[in-house]
Amino acid sequence: xxxxxxxxxxxxxxxxxxxxxxxxxxxxxxxxxxxxxxxxxxxxxxxxxxxxxxxxxxxxxxxxxxxxxxxxxxxxxxxxxxxxxxxxxxxxxxxxxxxxxxxxxxxxxxxxxxxxxxxxxxxxxxxxxxxxxxxxxxxxxxxxxxxxxxxxxxxxxxxxxxxxxxxxxxxxxxxxxxxxxxxxxxxxxxxxxxxxxxxxxxxxxxxxxxxxxxxxxxxxxxxxxxxxxxxxxxxxxxxxxxxxxxxxxxxxxxxxxxxxxxxxxxxxxxxxxxxxxxxxxxxxxxxxxxxxxxxxxxxxxxxxxxxxxxxxxxxxxxxxxxxxxxxxxxxxxxxxxxxxxxxxxxxxxxxxxxxxxxxxxxxxxxxxxxxxxxxxxxxxxxxxxxxxxxxxxxxxxxxxxxxxxxxxxxxxxxxxxxxxxxxxxxxx
Numbered sequence: 082x083x084x085x086x087x088x089x090x091x092x093x094x095x096x097x098x099x100x101x102x103x104x105x106x107x108x109x110x111x112x113x114x115x116x117x118x119x120x121x122x123x124x125x126x127x128x129x130x131x132x133x134x135x136x137x138x139x140x141x142x143x144x145x146x147x148x149x150x151x152x153x154x155x156x157x158x159x160x161x162x163x164x165x166x167x168x169x170x171x172x173x174x175x176x177x178x179x180x181x182x183x184x185x186x187x188x189x190x191x192x193x194x195x196x197x198x199x200x201x202x203x204x205x206x207x208x209x210x211x212x213x214x215x216x217x218x219x220x221x222x223x224x225x226x227x228x229x230x231x232x233x234x235x236x237x238x239x240x241x242x243x244x245x246x247x248x249x250x251x252x253x254x255x256x257x258x259x260x261x262x263x264x265x266x267x268x269x270x271x272x273x274x275x276x277x278x279x280x281x282x283x284x285x286x287x288x289x290x291x292x293x294x295x296x297x298x299x300x301x302x303x304x305x306x307x308x309x310x311x312x313x314x315x316x317x318x319x320x321x322x323x324x325x326x327x328x329x330x331x332x333x334x335x336x337x338x339x340x341x342x343x344x345x346x347x348x349x350x351x352x353x354x355x356x357x358x359x360x361x362x363x364x365x366x367x368x369x370x371x372x373x374x375x376x377x378x379x380x381x382x383x384x385x386x387x388x389x390x391x392x393x394x395x396x397x398x399x400x401x402x403x404x405x406x407x408x409x410x411x412x413x414x415x416x417x418x419x420x421x422x423x424x425x426x427x428x429x430x431x432x433x434x435x436x437x438x439x440x441x442x443x444x445x446x447x448x449x450x451x452x453x454x455x456x457x458x459x460x461x462x463x464x465x466x467x468x469x470x471x472x473x474x475x476x477x478x479x480x481x482x483x484x485x486x487x488x489x490x491x492x493x494x495x496x497x498x499x500x501x502x503x504x505x506x507x508x509x
Contacts, residue, residue, distance in 0.1 A: 116474070131201070191220075322361075363432045
């Protein structure tokens with residue numbers, strides 16, 4: 082990887098262009114915001130694709146724009162590995178792995194008031210480093226765009242984060258339905274074989290055994306699928322979280338200490354996913370401190386809760402705002418969890434998250450639970466007032482496919498039109 086130098090020719094930048102770029106981001110529907118930002122930045126630095134990773138937009142933390150053959154291959158792990166290379170006010174120009182291979186990039190650490198920073202990456206930029214004026218303008222536009230997104234996510238209604246959990250429940254229900262059909266078919270075949278007058282005893286037994294073996298294999302397959310969408314062993318979930326952190330810290334001086342759970346008890350997949358989200362968000366906040374040398378992450382599986390602790394040896398001055406606690410608390414509130422932050426000046430900060438392992442209450446079926454993942458993405462765009470063409474471009478599908486999904490959404494929700502469906506999503 083290479084550091085920033087100053088050599089690229091500086092294009093003309095005027096006030097009108099900057100104002101138009103800012104206005105475009107403010108006026109663009111939230112779902113199209115990043116594509117608009119990427120187009121504006123292309124006037125300053127040519128690039129083939131762009132990626133954006135943020136911690137305060139949990140529903141869609143990774144946003145992509147540009148050439149689909151590049152953008153769709155980029156992962157959040159690749160972007161997270163850049164943490165610490167750009168710093169607020171100082172973009173980083175160099176080579177890094179994006180979309181599975183090394184590319185020339187420009188990475189920007191964007192800042193939003195009262196929130197953690199965000200990594201924005203322009204991919205396949207020129208080998209020659211941009212000039213200081215260009216870098217400064219890229220930083221300013223990125224900061225403005227990030228602040229705009231942050232404020233709008235706080236005030237604009239969004240579909241409930243619970244929808245994703247309901248999708249998992251719907252998938253489990255689908256598996257059960259398929260399993261019921263498989264059992265019915267197997268039992269029907271066995272009965273027809275045993276009742277057949279055209280088969281001798283040996284042939285009937287052989288046919289019945291074949292049907293039974295097939296049914297048992299199907300049962301095992303469906304059982305594994307059901308388990309996969311509902312539960313995960315605590316040590317496997319911790320191992321995935323640990324891998325994320327090792328990738329995040331591999332280029333820095335911070336030492337990572339890990340204490341895996343002593344119990345291998347299965348935990349709900351939703352709980353495991355939230356634990357990884359909480360750890361990642363907290364660690365990213367702690368890494369923004371000066372003189373940080375060590376991080377300790379431990380999980381403990383108790384009878385009724387998964388307890389996740391993240392401790393640093395920093396200055397001990399982190400606040401709930403610095404930890405972007407509103408993001409974690411919003412999601413904790415829906416599952417009966419708790420977050421405690423203990424900051425001791427001169428000694429460090431400890432963040433402890435408690436996640437219940439059993440549902441705290443029976444909830445009504447979510448109105449969007451019947452929508453599949455793609456329909457949820459389209460629904461998210463509808464709730465922000467996007468038209469079919471904009472949805473198609475953002476999701477890289479045809480307009481006719483968008484129309485098909487919209488019709489399915491209206492049918493499943495029993496909505497008369499797009500506006501009514503959007504209102505149902507906002508109220509969910």
